[in-house]
Amino acid sequence: MTKISVVIPCYNDSKSIMLLRDRLTAIFTGQLPQYDYEIIYVDDCSPDDTWSEIQQVCVIDHKCKGIRNARNFGLVRNSFSSLLYGNGDAVFLVFGDLQDPPEYLPEFIKHWESGNKVVVGARKNSYTSLILRLLRKFYYRMMEKLTKNKIVSGVNFFGLYDRSFIRVLEQIEDVQPVLNGIIAEYAGDLKVVDVTQDKSARGKSNINFWGRYDLAMMNLTSYSKLFLRMVTFIGVGFGLFGVLFSLWVFIQKVLYWDNYSAGIPALICGVFFLGGLQLFFLGIIGEYLLSINNRSMKRPLVVVSERINIDESQAEEANRAIRI
16 A cells, blocks of 8 residues: 655644644545555654644554654754655655645645656745745745756745655755755656645744745855856956056056046045955855855764654664664
8 A cells, every 4th residue: 555654843833733633634534545644743852842742642643653853953954854754655744833734635646646756835825024025035036047956936845755756865965955956956757736825823933034044045055156156257357347447547647647636535435345345255155165064064964862653663764864
């Protein structure tokens, strides 16, 4: 029997753990009875009662399994490692706050059965502020111009992933994996489904501005060389401009020795402008160096502290996948 592994990254999702299990069980028993399934909750060391709720649901339903990280490793690392825990023919990732409705699973499976190895949901609506939506729209348009691989906008890991694609993920030795970019680069048979999101059961997002900024810069430095090359080109351009300007000043001084003066205000403006430009590009280079530094350290994605209803073989396979 074909098996679907449902993996659920959780953080402060105590209010929705049991409800998510009920909705998933109703989907499999009512609409997908031909499929075997497992439900794996992955708690990123939540400070609330999320782990207690997972323990209770695992006692009630032995198809439910629980994994708890030793500490909070963040959305990206927890989501990526969660995909590696499922051992089914396909892995369905849905977040624990119920913002992405699990009822899209039957539609995802139809596309998967038609041959799409990766089926992801792209949000049509958003409960974030207008400024954040505009920034996100600008960011994705910029990424389309800067990268050779088309980054799908509105995607947040919610989707169905074939076992063959999971094997590709297992080969990626990156402690800060950017799933959007990986999908764009390696998912040849990709299907994007428009998804209408609900409000988060926890009431607000776990990601603040700096978290979003970190994700954006990881994506940019991982999949775009243009910024670094732009530094070189602009530097060469300003160098040529400086040579030509110096030549012009020299000619003017020779022709109008007593009357001509370049002017202190122009000099001050030039110094401040070039200084600001240098600091900006040093920041860009610093982001790339930070990205290289993070990826050069051979660290495991996450460290697991507890497991529930997971046998030894599955635990060993998961440990190999996340390089513990």
